[in-house]
Amino acid sequence: MKPINDLLATHGVPVYDPDDATLSSGEHAQAIAVAALDEQWDRLDGGQQRSIVKGLTPESRHVGG
Numbered sequence: 001m002k003p004i005n006d007l008l009a010t011h012g013v014p015v016y017d018p019d020d021a022t023l024s025s026g027e028h029a030q031a032i033a034v035a036a037l038d039e040q041w042d043r044l045d046g047g048q049q050r051s052i053v054k055g056l057t058p059e060s061r062h063v064g065g
Helices: 004-010 025-043 046-056
Strands: none
Touching: 004 025
16 A cells, blocks of 8 residues: 555645644644544554545545435
8 A cells, every 4th residue: 555645645635734823723633634644554554554545535435415
């Protein structure tokens, strides 16, 4: 599996600095989530990584009702 930053970049997910005081609340939340994934990604085994990626793919999400 690719490094998480490569996967995110492939899909146009911006990587923000969580310490940037100019971020909006949504950008700050995204920065924290991406930083946590980046920090912990290599500790996950391939199956765990795939389950996260699969869970975040559009085909597997049901947004709305």
